[in-house]
Amino acid sequence: MKYINKPLSIISIVIVSLIIVGCLSQSTIHNQSLKRENQALKDQVVGLEKNVEDYKTKELKERQKQLTIDFGTMPDYKVRFIENENKLLALPDDDSQVFRYIQKNTLAEVIDIGRVEDVSWLYIRIPTYDSLANNKGWIRENDTVPYAKDKVTLVQSDVTIKAGAEVYKTFNFDDIKKTTPVKLVAEDGGRLEEKVNGYCRISEAGGVSVWVKESSVMYPEI
Numbered sequence: 001m002k003y004i005n006k007p008l009s010i011i012s013i014v015i016v017s018l019i020i021v022g023c024l025s026q027s028t029i030h031n032q033s034l035k036r037e038n039q040a041l042k043d044q045v046v047g048l049e050k051n052v053e054d055y056k057t058k059e060l061k062e063r064q065k066q067l068t069i070d071f072g073t074m075p076d077y078k079v080r081f082i083e084n085e086n087k088l089l090a091l092p093d094d095d096s097q098v099f100r101y102i103q104k105n106t107l108a109e110v111i112d113i114g115r116v117e118d119v120s121w122l123y124i125r126i127p128t129y130d131s132l133a134n135n136k137g138w139i140r141e142n143d144t145v146p147y148a149k150d151k152v153t154l155v156q157s158d159v160t161i162k163a164g165a166e167v168y169k170t171f172n173f174d175d176i177k178k179t180t181p182v183k184l185v186a187e188d189g190g191r192l193e194e195k196v197n198g199y200c201r202i203s204e205a206g207g208v209s210v211w212v213k214e215s216s217v218m219y220p221e222i
Contacts, residue, residue, distance in 0.1 A: 067093060069114040069121075079220070080122060080144035081151045082106045088137035092121035099134035102126055103191070105156040107147060107220050111136065127158040129190060129205045152219045160189040161202060165216035171209045173199065192217065 069092060085104050090097040092114055102108075112123040120141035128135045145151070161167065166181035167188075173196045190204035199211050 067091060067116065069116055071112065071114045075110070075113055077146065078110055079147050080108055080110055080124070080141075081147045081155070082108055082126075082139070082144050083154075084143075086139060086143050088124070088126060088134070088139060090137060092116045092119075092123075092138040096138070099137040100126070100128070102139070103157060105154050107155050107157065108139070108144070113141070127191070129203060129207075147220075147222060149222065152222065155219050156193070157191045158189050158220070159192045159200075159202065160187055160218040160220075161210075161212050162216045162218060163187050165212050167202075167210040167212045169208065169210050171201075173197075173201070173211060176211055 082102055083104060086102045087098045088100040088102050090099055093116070106126055108122075108124040108126050110122050110124055114121050114123065121138050122141050122144065123136065123138055125136045161184060163184055163186050165184050167184060168176045168179045168181050170176065170179045176199070188204065190202040190210075193201045193203050193209070195201075195214060198214050200214050200217050202210050202212060202217075204210065
């Protein structure tokens with residue numbers, strides 16, 4: 001019959017326990033160190049981002065202080081066509097505050113023209129459907145094109161619905177058949193969003209969408 005040396009067994013258990021505790025402690029210390037390093041890097045990134053933003057803000061303010069607009073003679077045209085999405089800026093400066101984003105195929109009213117460092121800028125008014133706030137601003141002249149005959153049926157903002165036209169107040173074209181049309185007493189208008197089978201979907205103020213026959217839609221005159 002074999003006998004276990006109890007003191008030796010206890011010592012062995014204690015040694016193994018100490019090794020395990022030591023390993024766990026080292027692992028915990030390592031994890032805590034990694035967390036501290038990770039947080040330090042995050043703080044550094046935040047600090048760098050703030051420095052960049054502060055620099056951009058300071059640089060923009062300095063540029064705006066030095067901004068000189070040479071207002072010339074008004075051009076012959078009263079409107080310009082904006083084919084691609086663009087920005088309506090608070091000032092004739094590419095880094096200026098953005099008042100609104102201009103949707104593609106928008107016809108803008110030209111209010112004034114100016115030059116900044118040999119670049120021609122137009123001060124324009126664009127159609128808006130939520131409010132009239134910030135509906136005027138600046139855009140580079142070369143980001144617009146003349147409004148000619150070939151652009152008329154491309155206009156999306158704004159178009160006019162004729163008085164007496166029957167409109168279907170629904171978003172989906174397939175729902176027209178089960179929607180009772182309403183006859184307009186007076187002209188209405190909005191943004192032409194899409195065309196399907198001879199009908200146009202028009203977005204009006206307040207987010208309302210209506211369908212109307214394309215023959216009842218009038219485009220801006222040249």
